[in-house]
Amino acid sequence: MGKFVYISELKEKIGEEVEIRGWVYNKRSSGKIRFIIVRDGSGYLQCVMAKGQIEDQYFDLFDDLTLETSVIVQGKVREDVRAPEGVEVDLNFVKIIGPSENFPIPKVREDNIPDPGVLLPIRHLWLRTRRQWAIMRIRHTIEKAIHDYYDNLGFIRIDSPILTPAACEGTTTLFETDYFGEKAYLSQSGQLYQEATCMAHGKTYCFGPTFRAEKSKTRRHLMEFWMVEPEIAYAELPEVMENAEGLIVYIVEQVLNTRQEELKILDRNITKLEKIKKPFPRISYTEVIELLKKKGFNIEWGEDFGGDEETAISEDYETPVIVHRYPAKIKAFYMKRDPENPDLALAMDILAPEGYGEIVGGSQREDDIETLIQRIKEFDLPQEAFEWYLDLRRYGSVPHGGYGLGLERTIAWICGLKHVRETIPFPRMLERIYP
């Protein structure tokens, strides 16, 4: 009888009898010697059945072991260079737990990858494939790195509400819900609430889903996505930039330290990730406009960047790029103006390398109540809805700032994926909410 273990622990179990509980990932046969590749969530394992070395009743089960059949197998662990993972198990027991007929995703070959229209409706099964397995494990590591980074710096996690009474920023389209007869909206940002909590705890962050009802249909957009939003009392723009820079470096470090196998499955160019070190270049918006003009873009001061412009900015650097001091007109009402030039907002965006675009947006916030009331009027927002927010300036206002980092875009960049839809377990896309 083998002792139940996970495949990831097998390298410490050489010579022992073990039991693996998993699913058939693939199988190969050469007649009287047969190979079953079993996955159990922790890894992949080649199991060997040789005629005569295992009872026929188990040996003959091979035919029924179709892709994704769930199985419990037992056998002796052995090191072998011929095994894909370096370790394999000689089986002496096989039990089918649940059969699986005609698994809809074929063995993945480079010339035979089903297109998204086929895979997305079976996302619940697609998640079992090797690439998706690797991506989800990296997502987990990035989420953990985010928590650890802030915890190490003394931040307190305080989550913002998801149901909100009104638009946070008043710009994008929100999902509307019925809140006992009143209108409520799914949050597009937890930031305003973090401005409240950081006044209680000094530095806080929230990490959760946010919602945009924009009819965006691009590789960089989802209707529901995750964002981490720290807010720091007494912080001004340079400190906000440093904190975000530190976060990105830490995330990449942790992924490189713990997810080499997964990056290899994804065929990610690791040397590019190894170059993500401080400091990131800091370039002003005005300088960027000059740079883009030199590159031949038809863009004028005061316009925001599109996807092509973002790629052009980042292509000169190997690290992310921090762009700061945007025209106030194209930024949110709560951002503080630059005292040296009131046309500018003390805002910053961080653009990921390799054309992955904006992964961070942040700013120093307006801390003067009269100026803030003026901005709310200028942006044509209902002041009543923001009275609580104005209170933060009435009772001991201080300079403060923060940013939001988009989790899915960060994952797409680190994993080297074309599309953010593979970075989230169950993507919510335009006209697609199943499964």
Add this chain to the structure above:
RNA sequence: UCCCCGGUAGCUCAACGGGUAGAGCACCUGGCUGUUAACCAGGGGGUUGGGGGUUCGAAACCCUCCCGGGGAGCCA
């Protein structure tokens, strides 16, 4: 909302300017005691997204609808 591309076997794709719909993978049968995306031989599997039109003849050409993908705007 607008622009572009696409829809042929369960999956990926062929099929010249209109002339009998094919291959690989998956599945089934048989073979092989070290396979590595195993391989070899054989087999089943199709209302070519729907409807209409042109034609002796349409997967192909025309119209229309449906579905999917990519991009713009907005943004993370």
